[in-house]
Amino acid sequence: MRFARVRLAGALAALAVLSAGMTQATAAPAGKPPPPGSEMRNVALDTKPVQSSTYEGGTADRAVDGNVDGNWAGNSVSHTAQEEQPYWQTDLGKSQTLTKVAAWNRTDCCAERLTDFWVLVSDSPITARTLAEAKAQKGVTATKVAGTAGRTAEVPLHRKARYVRVQLEGTGYLALAEVQAFNDEVIASPSPAARKWVKDNPFGMFLHYNMSTYQDEQWADPNASPALFDPTDVDADQWAAAIKDAGMTFGVLTAKHHDGFALWDTAHSDHDIAASPYKDGKGDVIREYVDAMHAKHLKVGLYFSIWDRHNGDSVELIQNQLRELLTKYGQIDYLWFDGWGWQVPYSQVPYQPVRDMIRKVSPRTVVANNDHLGTLRTSDVIVYEVPVQGMPPETNARPTDASDTLDTNRTWFNTTATGAPRSASDITDNLARARAGNSLFLLNVGPDRTGRIPQDSVDRLKEIGSAS
Structure with a gap:
């Protein structure tokens, strides 16, 4: 998991590497809508936009770099000065049929700066400075988005256009995390298995x-010693009971995080539980977890970091360790990747060969990949890391995972920085929002140093289960 957004330029450039072996992009049949949840081509990506002015380095190109996080510190936000009717505009390079334009808002603050704005599209350059003159220009289609945009605002279209403009109605700053313009070219469609999951x-x-x-x-x-991993009371049965009490149907356990320590006895590294004191080096937390989940008739998910800071990031290591996890423990229903595409580039570890291997050894496993690229080309399920990205939009039509934390301090692992549990209503509200947006809600609860979930979290999970 991340705590600050990493720029996506390298990952986006590497998407060409993973295209081999994937379904080629096709236009939707004439007169027919694409399959629900299909991913259309964003033709605004990496175009050369301009804006009416630039505020403190918030250049126009930040809104077409693929980074929708909306965090100023992560260079995600384009920004104009405060002025009358500021605008942002890009040239798509050629006229093409657009199906929608999406404007993404800033998330770290100042969401109100994207309020009462217009989306304008045209085949010809939009040269007017004022909104009234731009709307009156021949061939321009203008659509108002009233009120504050929220996380994202989408304007449906069905017309040919080459130029896209976003312009405020009043006086203020115009801040944009991203502007996407989608044509009628289908580049990926959700798998039936991911939809069902x-x-x-x-x-x-x-x-x-x-x-x-x-x-x-x-x-x-x-590089820390495996001897540090020395729990006194790993209680996977307690974990499974808490999952059941919360009204959940599955879990996802961190089999290997970025430091490379494996919670099973892997034959491909000495940085694992077999080198720890746990059960005299004979422990296997993955086995305990899987058995406890199956005893409660719960589905099994595992987290696996492609980025391995101890062993390195070789394709051979990744495939060998995944093969162990997917063949030694019975059915693994959900595999949640991290560190891929933002630390380990796809040019180094291509997506498709790894995905093909998973299909071969465990064909029913659904993959979620936390690369923040928001594309079905590198994941079966789109991941939103909620503390960083916010909740998925309720207009979302693709299978999505909203991963959030129970504790108020938004930590993932249980440490001295972990806060008290958030309120049950806070969690059930987000659960309802996820369901409305075709998303599952994956709520993190970190077991403590003993190996048990803290009692205040257990109590809150029961409360959530009774309320949801």
Whole structure:
């Protein structure tokens, strides 16, 4: 998991690498809508936009870099000066049929700066400075988005256009995390298995439990001794009972985080539980977890970091360790990747060969990949890391995972920085929002140093289960 957004330029450039072996993009049949949830091509990406002015380095190109996080510190936000009717505009390079334009808002603050704005499209350059003159220009289609945009605002279209403008109605700053313009070209469609997984499993528990808790850090030292992993009472039965009491149907346990420590006895690294004192080096937390989940008739998910700061990031290591996890423990229903595309580029570890291997050894496993690219080309399920990205939009039509934390301080691993549990109503409100947006809600609860979920979290999970 991340705590600050990493720019996506390298990952986006590497998308060409993973296209081999994937379904080629096709235009939707004439007169027919694309399959529900299909991913259309964003033709605004990496175009050359302009804006009416620029405020403190918030250049126009930040709104077409693929980074929708909306965090100023992560260079995600384009920004004009405060002025009358500021605008942002881009040239798509050629006229093409647009199906919608999406404007993404800033998330770290100042969401009100994207309020009462217009989306204008045209085949010809929009040259007017004022909104009234731009709307009156021949060939311009103008659509108002009233009020504050929220996380994102979408304007449906069905017309040919080459130029796209976003312009405020009043006086103020114009801040944009991203502007997307989609044509009628289908580049990916949701798999039936991913749709069914999200529909049938709307609520699950993320269990961040690994070396980080014993080092009191969210990202553990990859060179620390395995002897630090020394729990006194790993209680996977308690975890499974808490999942059941919360009304959840599945869990996702951190089999390996960024530091590379494996919670099973892997034959491909010495940085694992077999080198720890746990059960005299004969422990296997993955086995305990899987058995406890199956005893409660719960689905099994595992988190696996492609970015391995101890062992390195070789394709051979990744495939060998995944093969162990997917063949030694019975059916793994959900595999949640991290560190891929934002630390380990797809040019180094291509997506498609790994995905093909998973299909071969465990064909029913659904993959969620936390690369923040928001594309079905590198994931079966789109991941929203809620503390960083916010909740998915309720207009979302693709299978999506909204991963959030129970504790008020938004930590993932249980450490001294972990806060008290959030209120049951806070969690059930987000659960309802996720369901409205075709998303499952994956709520993190970190077991403590003993290996048990703290009692205040257990109590809150029961409360959530009674209320949801």
